Amino acid sequence: MQFLQQLINGISWGSIYALIALGYTMVYGVLRLINFAHGDIYMLGAMFGYYVAVFLGVAEHASGVRVLSVVLISMLGCGLIGVGIERFCYRPLRKAPRLAALMTAVGVSLLLENGGQLIFGADPKFFPPLIHTREIFRFHEIVLNNIQLMIFAVSLLLMFLLHWIVMKTRMGKAMRAVSFSHDAAGLVGIPVNRVISFTFFLGSLLAAAAGILVSLSNPKVEPLMGIMPGLKAFVAAVLGGIGNMMGAMIGGLIMGISEVLVSGYISSTYRDAFAFFILIFILLYKPSGLLGKTGPEKL
Amino acid sequence: MKSIRQVLFCVAILCFFFFLNHFLTLYLNPYYLQILIYAGINVILAISLNLVNAQTGQFSMGHAGFMAVGAYASAFFTDRVGPLLHSFFTHVLAFPDFFSSFFIFGFALVIAGCLSAGAGFIVGLPVLRLRGDYLAIATLGFGEIIRVMILNMDVVGGARGFTDIPIYTNVFWLGLCVYGTWMVIGNLIHSTKGRAFLAIREDEVAAECMGIHTTKYKVGAFVIGAFFAGVGGALLAHEVGYLHTNSFTFLRSIEIVVMVVLGGTSLVGSALAAIVLTLLPEVLRFFSEYRMVVYSLVLIFLMLARAKKWKST
Amino acid sequence: MRKFLLVLAVGMGLVMGCGKKSDDVKIGVYASLTGNTATFGESMRKGIELAFEEINAQGGLLGKKVRLIVEDDQSKPEEAKTAVVKLIKRDRVVAVLGEVASSRSLAGAPECQRSSVPMVTPASTNPKVTEIGDYIFRVCFIDPFQGEVMAKFAYQTLGLRRVAVFTDVKNDYSVGLANYFEKTFLELGGKIIGEESYSEGDIEFRAQLTTIKSQKPEAIFIPGYYTEVGLIARQARELGFQGPLLGGDGWDSPKTVEIGGSAVEGCFFSNHYASDDPASVVQDFIRSFKEKYGEVPDAMAVLGYDAARVLADAIHRASSFQGAKIREALAQTKGYEGVSGRVTIDQNRNARKAAVVLKIENGRVKFFKRVEP
Numbered sequence: 003m004q005f006l007q008q009l010i011n012g013i014s015w016g017s018i019y020a021l022i023a024l025g026y027t028m029v030y031g032v033l034r035l036i037n038f039a040h041g042d043i044y045m046l047g048a049m050f051g052y053y054v055a056v057f058l059g060v061a062e063h064a065s066g067v068r069v070l071s072v073v074l075i076s077m078l079g080c081g082l083i084g085v086g087i088e089r090f091c092y093r094p095l096r097k098a099p100r101l102a103a104l105m106t107a108v109g110v111s112l113l114l115e116n117g118g119q120l121i122f123g124a125d126p127k128f129f130p131p132l133i134h135t136r137e138i139f140r141f142h143e144i145v146l147n148n149i150q151l152m153i154f155a156v157s158l159l160l161m162f163l164l165h166w167i168v169m170k171t172r173m174g175k176a177m178r179a180v181s182f183s184h185d186a187a188g189l190v191g192i193p194v195n196r197v198i199s200f201t202f203f204l205g206s207l208l209a210a211a212a213g214i215l216v217s218l219s220n221p222k223v224e225p226l227m228g229i230m231p232g233l234k235a236f237v238a239a240v241l242g243g244i245g246n247m248m249g250a251m252i253g254g255l256i257m258g259i260s261e262v263l264v265s266g267y268i269s270s271t272y273r274d275a276f277a278f279f280i281l282i283f284i285l286l287y288k289p290s291g292l293l294g295k296t297g298p299e300k301l
Numbered sequence: 302m303k304s305i306r307q308v309l310f311c312v313a314i315l316c317f318f319f320f321l322n323h324f325l326t327l328y329l330n331p332y333y334l335q336i337l338i339y340a341g342i343n344v345i346l347a348i349s350l351n352l353v354n355a356q357t358g359q360f361s362m363g364h365a366g367f368m369a370v371g372a373y374a375s376a377f378f379t380d381r382v383g384p385l386l387h388s389f390f391t392h393v394l395a396f397p398d399f400f401s402s403f404f405i406f407g408f409a410l411v412i413a414g415c416l417s418a419g420a421g422f423i424v425g426l427p428v429l430r431l432r433g434d435y436l437a438i439a440t441l442g443f444g445e446i447i448r449v450m451i452l453n454m455d456v457v458g459g460a461r462g463f464t465d466i467p468i469y470t471n472v473f474w475l476g477l478c479v480y481g482t483w484m485v486i487g488n489l490i491h492s493t494k495g496r497a498f499l500a501i502r503e504d505e506v507a508a509e510c511m512g513i514h515t516t517k518y519k520v521g522a523f524v525i526g527a528f529f530a531g532v533g534g535a536l537l538a539h540e541v542g543y544l545h546t547n548s549f550t551f552l553r554s555i556e557i558v559v560m561v562v563l564g565g566t567s568l569v570g571s572a573l574a575a576i577v578l579t580l581l582p583e584v585l586r587f588f589s590e591y592r593m594v595v596y597s598l599v600l601i602f603l604m605l606a607r608a609k610k611w612k613s614t
Numbered sequence: 615m616r617k618f619l620l621v622l623a624v625g626m627g628l629v630m631g632c633g634k635k636s637d638d639v640k641i642g643v644y645a646s647l648t649g650n651t652a653t654f655g656e657s658m659r660k661g662i663e664l665a666f667e668e669i670n671a672q673g674g675l676l677g678k679k680v681r682l683i684v685e686d687d688q689s690k691p692e693e694a695k696t697a698v699v700k701l702i703k704r705d706r707v708v709a710v711l712g713e714v715a716s717s718r719s720l721a722g723a724p725e726c727q728r729s730s731v732p733m734v735t736p737a738s739t740n741p742k743v744t745e746i747g748d749y750i751f752r753v754c755f756i757d758p759f760q761g762e763v764m765a766k767f768a769y770q771t772l773g774l775r776r777v778a779v780f781t782d783v784k785n786d787y788s789v790g791l792a793n794y795f796e797k798t799f800l801e802l803g804g805k806i807i808g809e810e811s812y813s814e815g816d817i818e819f820r821a822q823l824t825t826i827k828s829q830k831p832e833a834i835f836i837p838g839y840y841t842e843v844g845l846i847a848r849q850a851r852e853l854g855f856q857g858p859l860l861g862g863d864g865w866d867s868p869k870t871v872e873i874g875g876s877a878v879e880g881c882f883f884s885n886h887y888a889s890d891d892p893a894s895v896v897q898d899f900i901r902s903f904k905e906k907y908g909e910v911p912d913a914m915a916v917l918g919y920d921a922a923r924v925l926a927d928a929i930h931r932a933s934s935f936q937g938a939k940i941r942e943a944l945a946q947t948k949g950y951e952g953v954s955g956r957v958t959i960d961q962n963r964n965a966r967k968a969a970v971v972l973k974i975e976n977g978r979v980k981f982f983k984r985v986e987p
Contacts, residue, residue: 278442
């Protein structure tokens with residue numbers, strides 16, 4: 003009984019990781035850059051959502067249009083910020099060693115966190131309920147509510163949408179070409195910079211979506227909320243095989259479920275350690291991740 | 302003849318740091334002394350990570366974990382075993398107080414280094430099969446695992462922190478440790494064997510073809526790096542007098558990596574970057590709560606400024 | 615680059631060398647203005663700044679204007695030490711106020727003790743903090759007192775026998791409070807069924823709450839901060855837990871009710887004062903805090919304000935800015951009417967004052983019971 007409830011908790015929590023991991027995996031696939039600031043974009047998504055919702059007064063009288071505009075405005079805002087970060091902080095470093103780009107990403111991440119504390123204030127904020135929580139299922143001790151179900155459904159939907167974009171559209175084809183080789187893609191006339199910008203835009207949209215979804219079920223937003231989920235989502239992306247959409251989803255769910263089971267049955271103190279333990283275990287026995295393609299690393 | 306000269310040289314070094322310590326504690330404002338000590342500790346950490354990251358090309362992000370091992374191990378030693386040794390030294394061997402604490406802290410530093418090196422070996426052996434970003438995230442993970450394990454140990458205070466650590470760190474010990482780290486790592490990378498590290502960084506497969514036992518050297522670099530990280534942690538523990546696992550999060554590891562990346566491959570560069578990044582937040586105190594924002598801006602700016610150089614080569 | 619770094623290092627050294635002089639009297643504050651507990655540091659600073667603004671408006675201390683020097687410690691113990699050394703050795707402050715967290719007070723306090731500069735901590739509850747030396751004081755409860763108050767309240771007043779404890783395991787305040795609560799509750803004859811833990815900054819507690827709920831406790835004791843309590847309460851109710859939730863002074867913030875909403879209805883927590891207390895000290899403070907910052911003060915702001923006031927009172931009585939004399943006066947503080955209650959400093963330099971138990975009803979925090987020390 004209790005196990006089923008934990009499973010529901012785990013899937014809903016893992017879906018959030020999966021959404022953030024999708025963005026991580028996409029950027030990594032195209033740029034081979036661990037975008038450390040991705041977790042903070044997720045935070046910005048939730049923050050923007052909060053301010054737009056308060057500005058529109060969604061809490062007092064929620065309507066479909068208002069809720070939708072909260073979601074769209076904050077997603078768009080984050081998308082633009084993602085593109086801006088790439089343009090000004092990562093693009094100048096594209097020829098530099100990867101380590102340097104990674105450290106710049108760390109700098110951007112610190113900037114967003116500390117800047118967030120200054121601009122939004124360090125105190126936690128209550129995210130107004132855009133959608134009211136309703137139980138849709140109750141059997142003995144097991145409870146499932148509409149938001150938990152929605153989080154799972156939306157992340158599944160977004161994943162398939164992303165898969166479609168990458169596999170079926172022209173832009174997606176270009177993205178795959180760029181991820182294969184920047185130079186070769188440039189030679190055949192693909193606008194590499196525009197493709198990379200688009201990738202960042204898409205990744206940041208997903209992070210913002212995750213930020214808003216998480217605020218629906220856990221309505222507290224603060225400037226440092228992105229650090230741990232960002233790190234865990236990266237672990238999830240590696241777990242599933244970095245660069246692989248389906249892998250990110252599965253990795254996220256595994257992370258979420260295992261975290262919940264560890265905190266529920268062992269102790270939450272070992273939760274973070276356990277997450278990293280799985281990661282190291284997977285890396286040692288299947289270094290390319292669960293669904294990643296195995297191949298020699300280019301020298 | 303040569304050995305006499307070596308002994309004399311060692312004595313001279315000891316005397317130099319001894320008098321430097323006295324001079325600085327007398328004439329330097331304790332605030333600047335404090336920053337100097339933190340800068341020195343960061344230099345040790347940056348140089349030891351330089352061996353792993355910049356010389357051998359193994360991207361480790363778990364340095365704070367090894368620091369924590371050293372810090373807690375040495376604090377445990379001086380706090381629990383220290384008083385016993387002290388009474389043994391002063392009562393049985395009739396050492397003066399000064400020598401007693403000299404030996405106790407000396408032991409503590411060695412123990413800290415050795416335990417961290419042991420942890421480095423246990424972590425390094427499996428993990429160093431990985432490369433690049435995967436290695437980075439795995440070492441980061443190990444760093445966090447070490448931290449969580451310490452947090453759950455009640456003998457070292459757990460969440461309430463380790464209190465009442467004697468304050469032993471001073472410019473004498475700091476100078477000695479910085480000098481020692483510099484000498485060991487500096488001589489190592491310029492020795493014949495040390496060239497193997499560079500070879501692994503440049504091309505692991507080619508290095509292997511040349512007959513270099515890559516695993517041995519990679520793990521070796523990792524263990525030596527962890528040793529000095531442990532020493533740095535021990536110095537920090539006996540400077541602050543209080544330990545909490547919050548001081549050893551992955552952000553701390555990242556800070557050290559930033560020093561190495563910013564400073565370039567040379568030891569001098571890493572040491573300078575360590576000093577600059579220790580001073581920076583202090584200089585920025587002027588900005589009050591804006592300082593961490595300015596700090597991160599400066600960091601991005603420095604990285605971008607470096608990028609121009611990378612482009613030209 | 616190397617040259618550039620060298621120039622930068624030397625330049626910074628020079629910048630740090632210069633300082634300013636003035637005739638004001640300087641009081642130092644070290645607080646976590648950045649980092650993961652920045653929200654507490656900010657609140658404390660607001661309380662302290664308000665106190666000295668009022669003091670300066672009334673003519674300052676012993677005829678001198680007070681200049682506050684607030685230093686950030688990035689929520690890290692080793693930085694706390696640097697901040698304190700800077701305040702004492704470079705700025706030459708006459709007294710130090712801070713830190714909220716015991717872990718950082720424990721790193722900063724030895725420096726105050728060594729330099730004979732009195733330090734008053736607003737909210738460090740670990741008993742070890744004031745054991746560091748005779749220059750270290752506090753104006754808050756210590757963990758054993760508050761843990762006992764809530765355990766007795768749960769057992770005797772609410773008649774609870776089976777309680778679960780949900781601790782913030784990375785937080786020394788929470789761990790300490792939980793320990794003393796459990797100890798007293800067991801001594802009284804109650805049963806602790808289930809101890810679960812979370813970490814500060816978490817937002818997902820359903821896993822642990824599901825486990826707690828399956829053990830069917832009558833109530834859950836959550837000795838955490840308001841940053842997490844609201845969400846914990848929400849998720850506990852979502853999973854169908856009906857019993858009351860209990861907590862300590864970490865709950866005291868408008869955020870608890872704002873985030874918790876209807877989930878915290880009928881919950882109890884111990885605190886230093888009740889905001890609906892008609893006493894003029896309390897009401898005046900709340901009014902001027904709202905005027906200045908546009909928000910309702912939380913526990914950290916109140917304690918920061920009281921720490922500053924108690925210190926100012928001691929300086930008045932000492933009529934001197936010498937550390938030793940301020941220390942004497944602080945040690946003799948008796949029945950000082952603070953916002954957080956009547957403060958008397960005992961021989962261990964801890965504040966002895968009554969605790970109140972508050973109940974959340976209809977979205978408001980109401981006075982429920984008073985517990986004398």
